[in-house]
Amino acid sequence: MEIFGIPHQAFLGQLLLGLVNGAFYAMLSLGLAVIFGLLDVVNFAHGALYMLGAFVAWLLLDKLGINYWFALVLAPLTVGALGVVIERLFLKHLYKLDPLYGLLLTFGLALIIEGIFRELFGSSGQEYPVPALLQGATNLGFMILPIYRTWVVVVSLAVCLGTWYLIERTRLGAYLRAGTENASLVQAFGINVPVMVMLTYGAGAALAGLAGVLAAPIIQVNPLMGSNLIIVVFAVVVIGGMGSIMGSILTGLALGVVEGLTRVFYPEASAIVVFVIMVIVLMIRPAGLFGKEA
Amino acid sequence: MTSTRTPMTYTHQMARAARVVRITYLVLLVIALLAPLLGLYPVFVMKLLCFAIFASAFNLLLGFTGLLSFGHAAFFGSAAYITGWLIKAHNLTPELGILAGAAGAGAIGLLIGLVAIRRQGIYFAMITMALAQLVYFFCLQAPFTGGEDGLQGVPRGNLFGLIPLMSDTAMYYLVMAVFVACFLGISRIVTSPFGQVLKMIRENEPRAISLGYQVDRYKLLAFVLSAALSGLAGSLKTLVMGFATLSDVHWSMSGEVILMTLLGGVGTFFGPVFGAGIVISLQDLLADKVGSWVTVIIGVIFVICVLAFRKGVVGELRDWLDRRRKQAA
Numbered sequence A: 001m002e003i004f005g006i007p008h009q010a011f012l013g014q015l016l017l018g019l020v021n022g023a024f025y026a027m028l029s030l031g032l033a034v035i036f037g038l039l040d041v042v043n044f045a046h047g048a049l050y051m052l053g054a055f056v057a058w059l060l061l062d063k064l065g066i067n068y069w070f071a072l073v074l075a076p077l078t079v080g081a082l083g084v085v086i087e088r089l090f091l092k093h094l095y096k097l098d099p100l101y102g103l104l105l106t107f108g109l110a111l112i113i114e115g116i117f118r119e120l121f122g123s124s125g126q127e128y129p130v131p132a133l134l135q136g137a138t139n140l141g142f143m144i145l146p147i148y149r150t151w152v153v154v155v156s157l158a159v160c161l162g163t164w165y166l167i168e169r170t171r172l173g174a175y176l177r178a179g180t181e182n183a184s185l186v187q188a189f190g191i192n193v194p195v196m197v198m199l200t201y202g203a204g205a206a207l208a209g210l211a212g213v214l215a216a217p218i219i220q221v222n223p224l225m226g227s228n229l230i231i232v233v234f235a236v237v238v239i240g241g242m243g244s245i246m247g248s249i250l251t252g253l254a255l256g257v258v259e260g261l262t263r264v265f266y267p268e269a270s271a272i273v274v275f276v277i278m279v280i281v282l283m284i285r286p287a288g289l290f291g292k293e294a
Numbered sequence B: 001m002t003s004t005r006t007p008m009t010y011t012h013q014m015a016r017a018a019r020v021v022r023i024t025y026l027v028l029l030v031i032a033l034l035a036p037l038l039g040l041y042p043v044f045v046m047k048l049l050c051f052a053i054f055a056s057a058f059n060l061l062l063g064f065t066g067l068l069s070f071g072h073a074a075f076f077g078s079a080a081y082i083t084g085w086l087i088k089a090h091n092l093t094p095e096l097g098i099l100a101g102a103a104g105a106g107a108i109g110l111l112i113g114l115v116a117i118r119r120q121g122i123y124f125a126m127i128t129m130a131l132a133q134l135v136y137f138f139c140l141q142a143p144f145t146g147g148e149d150g151l152q153g154v155p156r157g158n159l160f161g162l163i164p165l166m167s168d169t170a171m172y173y174l175v176m177a178v179f180v181a182c183f184l185g186i187s188r189i190v191t192s193p194f195g196q197v198l199k200m201i202r203e204n205e206p207r208a209i210s211l212g213y214q215v216d217r218y219k220l221l222a223f224v225l226s227a228a229l230s231g232l233a234g235s236l237k238t239l240v241m242g243f244a245t246l247s248d249v250h251w252s253m254s255g256e257v258i259l260m261t262l263l264g265g266v267g268t269f270f271g272p273v274f275g276a277g278i279v280i281s282l283q284d285l286l287a288d289k290v291g292s293w294v295t296v297i298i299g300v301i302f303v304i305c306v307l308a309f310r311k312g313v314v315g316e317l318r319d320w321l322d323r324r325r326k327q328a329a
Helices: A008-039 A046-064 A068-089 A099-121 A147-169 A171-181 A183-188 A193-215 A225-240 A245-265 A273-284 B010-038 B042-065 B073-090 B094-116 B121-141 B168-191 B193-203 B205-210 B215-241 B251-264 B271-290 B293-308 B312-328
Strands: A137-139 A144-146
Touching: A008 A046, A008 A144, A008 A147, A008 A171, A008 A193, A008 A225, A008 A245, A046 A068, A046 A099, A046 A193, A046 A225, A068 A193, A099 A225, A099 B121, A099 B251, A099 B293, A144 A147, A147 A171, A147 A193, A147 A245, A171 A183, A171 A193, A183 A193, A225 A245, A225 A273, A225 B121, A245 A273, A273 B094, A273 B121, B010 B042, B010 B168, B010 B312, B042 B168, B042 B193, B042 B215, B042 B251, B042 B271, B073 B094, B073 B121, B073 B215, B073 B251, B094 B121, B094 B215, B121 B251, B168 B193, B168 B215, B193 B205, B193 B215, B205 B215, B251 B271, B251 B293, B251 B312, B271 B293, B271 B312
Parallel strands: none
Antiparallel strands: A137 A144
């Protein structure tokens, strides 16, 4: 069986791989959007935090023998805690300044984190085994479904939707949205905004860390995995516009799928297709697909 | 202050300050002209000057127009490739190769600028970064760039077909001349009426629009000028070092030029030159001693600059002198 002249097995395989990538784009751009909404900081260190999540998982397994399932909780907590430290030590001092300084500061932090890991572990990748429970594949009849990749898509989607629910439908989320609109007014109503800001950055960092753990068994864990991804995620954010949570999720997933399909039909362009789409979107709708016109 | 001295007026003080600046520049120029005689390693000084041009060109955009581009490596690197390719594969003379590189970078700047100026602030930064990544992937895959190896062994050739540039001294004076021309050119642009409009856009864009200025055109022209001059720096670098590689177009290069400008002083004339000097010296000094820690050190300088040192060395110095002068007056 063939789809558009491509063996359907390869087609569906790339589609799934696209969905996996899209899930990572969605999780990372979601974190960027939440952080930007409240802090006015474009977190360049997001890629480095994602890398850190993968490395913490690898270190836990390799040095301490702690398995994937615990890493799934411990690594995001570690990265989130580091996020809290970063916010308290550095970002806190920049809130009254031009948002560009936040971008530059987090760029510097990304260089520091990546440089340290490159020095300690080299540029080559570390192997992280797929956990025993999720190994292998199921035969669905029309395609072979690798279990781990399916797991990644399902978990990422659940986390994204959970975040959406938390922000759009709960009281805590209402505080957060109100803080995005007008922080000093929320403060006046008795909400501790500085703590909220700190925890938001921590949560965004933890989300990036979780994406890193999920990615560890699929790609080689290496110090540069984050910086290659973050530029694509920036393009995703420009395409989607940072105004809407659901918008970030949908844009991330869709672009992952488009990238996967490009890999089937015209592999040379798969690395750049997201950037090309960004140019087209900017020409037609400069504020982004889900953004509000400034 | 002692009462015997007549207090100078503020304007007098300013005039004297301007004189001090002029004399400093003259002294620096004389030192630069004599550098080959002073036994400074010429290739190092040439590399430094190339990056000084690059940072000054970048500063034209960030410091005097208020646009933070995170993709200037695209112009530096593509010009480096264009020049290398034209000279190596088509035997062009160096001056034509350099001009073609700068023109190519200007053209790419026009394309990227047209897209990027549709958004402002942090979006502008992200868009330029993404588009520069597009250029990076092009350079990685294009047939004439040598892929992962880059273009190696680009000959310096003869300037105007007459003056052999193989000697480091001849090459040095060419780089020096181009640098001085760029420095003066950028100063001229910034002090011109056009430059004044750019500054107004930086300070208050809505006001510039309401006064009837076609802000997008000004921004685009500033972007193209900055791109072309960055390209000039990249072309010269290829000629000096004899190679163009992927690291010239990589995003870390875009980061480095931001750091040079920030460290030296955004929006000052001499700041980017100074910043380029510090960063290149650091890299040269540390490269074979500490390996990847260079990245960490650069990151740390970034963080310190943003947190404590936002005006940069030259900016802080200027403010300090200004305060003293006001106290004296």
